[in-house]
Amino acid sequence: MKSEYKTDFVLFFICMTFEKLNIDYTRYSFKDFLQDDYFIRSVRYPEEETVAFWQAYLKRQPANEKAYRSAKSFLETLVREEEESAISTSEKQTLWKEIISINEGKKKARRQKILYFAGIGVAASVALLIIFMLPFLREGRFGLQEENILSFVEANKDTMQQESTTTQLLLSNKKIVTLEEEEAIITYDSSAIHTGEKQISKEEVASYNRLVVPKGKRSILTFSDGTKIWVNASTMLVYPAEFSSDKREIYVDGEIFLEVQPDKKRPFIVKTKEVDVQVFGTSFNVSAYESDPVMQVVLASGAVRVTSRETKAEHQLHPSEKYEYVQGLGTVKKVNVYPYISWKDGLYIYDSERLDAIFLRLSRYYGKDIVCDSSIAALQCSGKLDLKDSFETLLQDIAYAVPISYIEDGDGKIRVVKEKI
């Protein structure tokens, strides 16, 4: 009896409070409920009196029941969703044990990503894009190995243009490994090369290896020194089966992102058709398509030096700077880096980019032939696309933002044209 009396009293008191504050609960919508402190608290921390208050309220205002229930279940869903990702008891205990041993000086702070995060201060992220082709490859000026890798590229030029629909790892003239996966993973260790279930002894391998990733495919390559490379679509990568003792050099036509294992004794150099990028640090992204007229180097963090082989001009890049090389002239400016490297995470972010450039990139990712009509080629677009989406979804997303439509030609080509209104 006593407690009943108490409840009634509290209920009365609350009603009084709200009347006083002139809160009109009579026509409350979903949104109104969600902006009401008392409602939120009642759902999150229900108490005897709040439960009673809302019961009485629903009796008085049956018309609002739907909005009330929907707002309540909305809040509960939000909370439940968060609970689902909660830390487990064992994770909680492990973490606590670690904290205690760090406090007692027994252990260093856990850093499962220590290399990545600590290294990135001196690391470099670079994206390059080459659009103009110079007729000849210049002779190297960095000594023997460079001549070797460039002359290897030149000597094998004929065999490099081959079109394939699968990723190919060319280990020697005779040994070609075909990789069917969308994102093939290749790992070199001191004695062998691992690709999926296959394993190839390095003894069977020539001094230079080539990885050719066609349109619509990607690959992740790890070298024996621990350096990791994400290889984008339509990319050819040339590298020694084993790095020499004084430098690590690779050659790229296309786009790659690298996390380079630091090694002061062996600098890491990425060669492209026209420039050399020397990395002082651990991680960077290179995108260099020889078929593109403009080449770009974009540095996320750390430091790199770009040297034009033609003019010998050197540019030292600082984080968030973009180096652009057009017809022998290199320029540097500040940019937002992530859009240039987001492909690695399966995203394509573009900011005021021309439509024809966007479709050129998409045609590489998806392995489709796309022709962009000249009437819309210069339209500028900004946005973000998830490259895991189907190509059709993507086209529809773009068509939603700009007035375009697309037709599929009989020969498999996709023609993007101005939308007819």
Place this chain on the structure above:
Amino acid sequence: MSDIENRYSDDSSLWDLFLTGDERAYSHIYDLYVHSLFCYGLRFTSDRELVKDCVQDVFVKMHLNRKKLSPTDNIRLYLFISLKNHLLNRFKQEQNNAYFMDELSVLPVEPFEEETMEDLLIMREEEQQQKETMAGLLAVLTPRQREVVGYRYIDCLPMDEICKLMDMKAQSVQNLLQRSIIKMKKKFEK
């Protein structure tokens, strides 16, 4: 309401005990808050290991600096701010986190600029149809929206604390919330 006030007054004595070197107070704080702190971290990134790293940093740092720390009557707020700072530092090192792509998060907000801010926000949101790894209702939101919704509906923080944590004016926080509700409502009703 009274239980929240109780907890707060408990907070300052618990914190004082911890500051004087009481290990049990320290482990009690961990027990009390590690769960919500971890969930809080996951609103900024889907990387659980990164969140664990940063939660660890928070507790190690506060143990290390306890002689220098000032009293507080709101341990959770202290922990939240501290974790957010650790996470943001990591993101800065990464330089590619969505939180920083959301440039609005660093814009100072003037009250008379609300309208332009709204326009900007709307534009931003339309651009940002991101489907990160976050699942559920929060997936439709931008990082800033996710943050504010968490404070308001999951942590049930008072407005002044939300403003402090987000470094925004109350009106802007309200606007951000409103838009978040509209977005999530659509998803919720599907």
